[in-house]
Amino acid sequence: MANTSVIIRIELNHEEIKFGDVAAAISSLGGDVTSVDIIRSGKTASIRDITVEAADSDELKIVEFLGRQNGIKLVNVSDRTFLAHLGGKITIQPTLPIKNRDDLSRVYTPGVARVCKAIHEDPKKSYSLTIKRNTVAVITDGTAVLGLGDIGPIAAAPVMEGKAMLFKQLADVDAFPICLDTTDTEEIVQTIKRISPIFGGINLEDISSPRCFEIEQRLAEELNIPVFHDDQHGTAIVVLAGLLNALKVVNKRIENVRVVVNGIGAAGVSICKMLLGAGVTRLVPVDREGTIVRGATYAYPMWQWLADQPQVEDVKGSLTDVIQDADVFIGVSRGGLLHREHIQSMAPRSIVFAMANPDPEVDPEEATPHVEVFATGRSDYPNQINNVLVFPGIFRGALDCRAKEINEPMKLAAARAIASVVTESELNSQYIIPSIFNDQVVPIIRKAVIEAAIITGSAQRIPPEFR
Numbered sequence: 435m436a437n438t439s440v441i442i443r444i445e446l447n448h449e450e451i452k453f454g455d456v457a458a459a460i461s462s463l464g465g466d467v468t469s470v471d472i473i474r475s476g477k478t479a480s481i482r483d484i485t486v487e488a489a490d491s492d493e494l495k496i497v498e499f500l501g502r503q504n505g506i507k508l509v510n511v512s513d514r515t516f517l518a519h520l521g522g523k524i525t526i527q528p529t530l531p532i533k534n535r536d537d538l539s540r541v542y543t544p545g546v547a548r549v550c551k552a553i554h555e556d557p558k559k560s561y562s563l564t565i566k567r568n569t570v571a572v573i574t575d576g577t578a579v580l581g582l583g584d585i586g587p588i589a590a591a592p593v594m595e596g597k598a599m600l601f602k603q604l605a606d607v608d609a610f611p612i613c614l615d616t617t618d619t620e621e622i623v624q625t626i627k628r629i630s631p632i633f634g635g636i637n638l639e640d641i642s643s644p645r646c647f648e649i650e651q652r653l654a655e656e657l658n659i660p661v662f663h664d665d666q667h668g669t670a671i672v673v674l675a676g677l678l679n680a681l682k683v684v685n686k687r688i689e690n691v692r693v694v695v696n697g698i699g700a701a702g703v704s705i706c707k708m709l710l711g712a713g714v715t716r717l718v719p720v721d722r723e724g725t726i727v728r729g730a731t732y733a734y735p736m737w738q739w740l741a742d743q744p745q746v747e748d749v750k751g752s753l754t755d756v757i758q759d760a761d762v763f764i765g766v767s768r769g770g771l772l773h774r775e776h777i778q779s780m781a782p783r784s785i786v787f788a789m790a791n792p793d794p795e796v797d798p799e800e801a802t803p804h805v806e807v808f809a810t811g812r813s814d815y816p817n818q819i820n821n822v823l824v825f826p827g828i829f830r831g832a833l834d835c836r837a838k839e840i841n842e843p844m845k846l847a848a849a850r851a852i853a854s855v856v857t858e859s860e861l862n863s864q865y866i867i868p869s870i871f872n873d874q875v876v877p878i879i880r881k882a883v884i885e886a887a888i889i890t891g892s893a894q895r896i897p898p899e900f901r
């Protein structure tokens with residue numbers, strides 16, 4: 435399903451094989467040669483780098499085929515995705531050069547001591563005299579990394595570095611990845627509290643449910659900087675934004691649609707809450723054991739909360755049972771759980787957000803012929819519903835107004851702001867949500883979030899343009 439781009443370096447003996455035949459063979463095996471660079475050229479042999487785009491499953495076939503051919507010596511195979519990760523994806527840079535002793539004595543001993551004393555006397559000065567003002571910790575314990583599950587803290591690092599890159603590029607927020615070697619709730623809370631002084635905000639990432647709920651709630655109560663669990667709220671905000679626009683495309687009203695949410699973990703719980711807040715009246719939450727039923731008793735407090743909501747249906751059943759006649763399916767569970775038959779049994783003009791990463795609940799090729807609006811969390815299909823649309827802008831706003839917290843009105847304002855970027859004339863089934871490269875997204879979220887923070891008393895500083 436996923437495509438990879440590989441650079442294959444070969445030594446080609448012209449007397450034994452022609453490059454045209456190699457390219458034709460690659461294409462017959464499902465690969466697309468997108469560029470060829472001649473590294474060295476001789477009379478009888480040449481060395482070339484061939485860049486091939488292929489489905490993950492075809493990549494190995496192509497490499498093995500080349501390795502078997504007479505006249506071809508396989509010199510090297512580099513996967514461009516791995517190359518992009520060599521040495522990690524972010525770095526730390528000083529803001530000014532240290533060229534002489536004079537500079538040194540200003541930024542370091544003895545000059546620095548006066549600045550330390552000033553902050554000691556008035557800790558608020560840390561916002562103007564340290565990196566705190568613009569720095570967010572991206573913190574994981576590695577237990578729910580994308581849909582890969584519990585792969586541990588260090589294997590989670592590439593995702594955290596990726597989030598840090600996006601924070602910087604999209605919103606000029608300095609973010610630092612922190613991978614904790616504990617899954618104990620109390621230890622996580624205490625560790626984050628103890629490293630918090632230097633940070634202006636905490637973005638929790640890929641921490642599995644139900645621990646993520648207590649961790650976030652405790653930290654929000656005990657710290658005076660914003661704490662935001664991206665998988666819960668970033669996801670819920672972007673889902674609501676996408677749904678508001680998708681409903682316009684299919685001409686249905688939020689009060690009337692029947693919505694199935696599959697996967698009631700971190701993302702699913704927050705999505706359900708946000709949908710109820712936005713006016714959904716017919717909600718069917720589904721997890722591994724089937725539906726969460728109104729009036730039933732559950733061990734997880736968040737599931738119990740859902741079971742107590744009047745808008746949750748009191749039907750017991752599996753996904754196969756309840757997907758029938760649903761208007762909307764939102765998947766935040768695992769790849770490959772939803773099949774064509776499921777989608778065909780949905781109500782006409784259905785909306786499917788298959789958001790598990792990296793593999794969505796249903797293959798886009800299988801789903802799109804049968805739904806009106808289809809979205810995934812991935813960057814390589816239209817309608818990318820991914821929390822990357824949210825976290826840069828929401829933290830930009832929260833940092834700029836020194837918000838104590840990121841509260842519900844701030845989240846709702848962010849969702850509406852994202853939806854508003856797509857104008858009525860642009861809106862269609864392939865374009866319900868703006869691209870992350872749309873440079874209106876971060877400023878519009880920032881403005882909406884700051885306004886909501888000021889109104890709700892979360893803002894501790896009013897940026898000049900809001901005075």
Ligand SMILES: NC(=O)c1ccc[n+]([C@@H]2O[C@H](COP(=O)([O-])OP(=O)(O)OC[C@H]3O[C@@H](n4cnc5c(N)ncnc54)[C@H](O)[C@@H]3O)[C@@H](O)[C@H]2O)c1
Binds near residue numbers: 582643811
């Ligand atoms: N597109 C996005 O922006 C985005 C954001 C957050 C999460 N996600 C994806 O959503 C998924 C869940 O993430 P999370 O952080 O909520 O993880 P989580 O571990 O907190 O929750 C996953 C939930 O899915 C349930 N589940 C597993 N198998 C299931 C099945 N067969 N049927 C129904 N439910 C099942 C689990 O029991 C659990 O409750 C992951 O694939 C993640 O990549 C996508």
Ligand SMILES: O=C(O)C[C@H](O)C(=O)O
Binds near residue numbers: 581811822
């Ligand atoms: O990391 C992503 O692409 C989105 C989300 O945070 C996830 O866990 O899948």
Ligand SMILES: [Mg+2]
Binds near residue numbers: 580639640664665
């Ligand atoms: Mg995540």
